Amino acid sequence: MRKRRLQRGHEGWAPPEVFLDYHASGLAPIGMRPVIAVPSSTLAPVKAGERVLMHAVELARTVWGQRLVAAYALGSLAHGGFSVYVSDLDLGLLLTDPLDEGDAKAVDRLLTEVRAGGAPLAERLSVYWGSLGTLAGIASGGRFPPLDLLDLKQFGRLLAGRDVRSQLRSPTLRELVVSGARFALKHLSTPAVTAQLRNPVEFANANTKTLTKLVLYPVRFLFTARTGQIGMNNQAVEYFVTVETGPAADLARKGLEWRFEPLDPRDRRVVAVLESGLLPLYRIFLDDYERRLREYGELDLAQAYGEWRQCLE
Known part of the structure; x- marks a missing residue:
């Protein structure tokens, strides 16, 4: 077993100690301190x-x-x-x-x-x-x-x-934010995705990979923008629920759980957490990134984010 401390984030949040427990076969590390009980x-x-x-x-x-x-x-x-x-x-x-x-x-x-x-x-x-x-x-x-x-x-x-x-060089925080913003705009602002976000019943019936990515991408992008670190799902959610509360934080926790225990779309509680959390989560993400993009002088991209947010009103 070996132990690695991640660097302190750019905005004062320090990621937790991470213990990398390698399988006997020498494969990928498991065992990051979880927000949920991640299956071993x-x-x-x-x-x-x-x-x-x-x-x-x-x-x-x-x-x-x-x-x-x-x-x-x-x-x-x-x-x-x-x-x-x-x-x-x-x-x-x-x-x-x-x-x-x-x-x-x-x-x-x-x-x-x-x-x-x-x-x-x-x-x-x-x-x-x-x-x-x-x-x-x-x-x-x-x-x-x-x-x-x-x-x-x-x-x-x-x-x-x-x-x-x-x-290798380390990319700048600006590069990380701008490239992440372009990726999100291309893949998450489409009419099809917007329709899903506005219809939790339909969204609950999406395949697990699509659903969890659409829930966790904003959480991960926010984590990267605020800490300068890779948006690993577990750490991103752990950070998010320490700085945000309410339906958006509840949905982030559930999104992480669903990566390992796929949801039942017939469960009314699933639809309820999606209905209450999806739009607030995306608004937090869009407001944060629109501000950052304006500060970086990426005005066209910032305007696109403002228009994207209006589509979710």
Whole structure:
């Protein structure tokens, strides 16, 4: 067992002590201090996810050979909190500089081959990729958004190659907020999502992955903006319920629970917590981010957030 203290947040909140309890097999850490009782019997799905990652790494070795500098597990298979119901399998690949024109298509082919293999959880594989040059911002290409770059820098778990995380920059808080804001605007402000947020009965019948992401994304984005840290679900919820009260905080707790114990849409209590908490939660998020975006001079994006909020009135 090893013990790691996370850095103090940018706005005075210090994340709790985190104990990383590695499985005997050497897989992903579990055991972060939970807001809810997170099941510890996750070894089988973690192993399944690990096999998918290693299959992808072997294919990457075949495709790129010595151009593959390093491969990393990211996300919940690196820092803990994996859920068999909703978690993605995030893989980071670093290649030598410069990137080739065919690298993007090679990544697409790798994804297609892994998913087509039909292994359990293979359809959840996501690949983030680039080179030291692209991650430093001195070359173009690849796919490594700021939040995922920070995840790699802080928590990336080496699967192959040599560990080069000490050579990576940490994205600025502004980069994290602006990129998160653009992601949220693209994926959470659509007419379809807005209709779900305004209709808790329909929302309760969404699949567990969609539902928990739509509940927890605002919580995670707020955590990152206010602390400068990765928005891991458990820590983000723990922070949120210390600074917010009422229906929004109640919904955040439930959203975390539903990652491990999917809800019953027929349960009237589920609809009630969604009905009372969804819009207040999103208003807290939108008000916070609109203010930050204006302070950063991202006026067009801030205006879009104001219009998004009006759609939820």
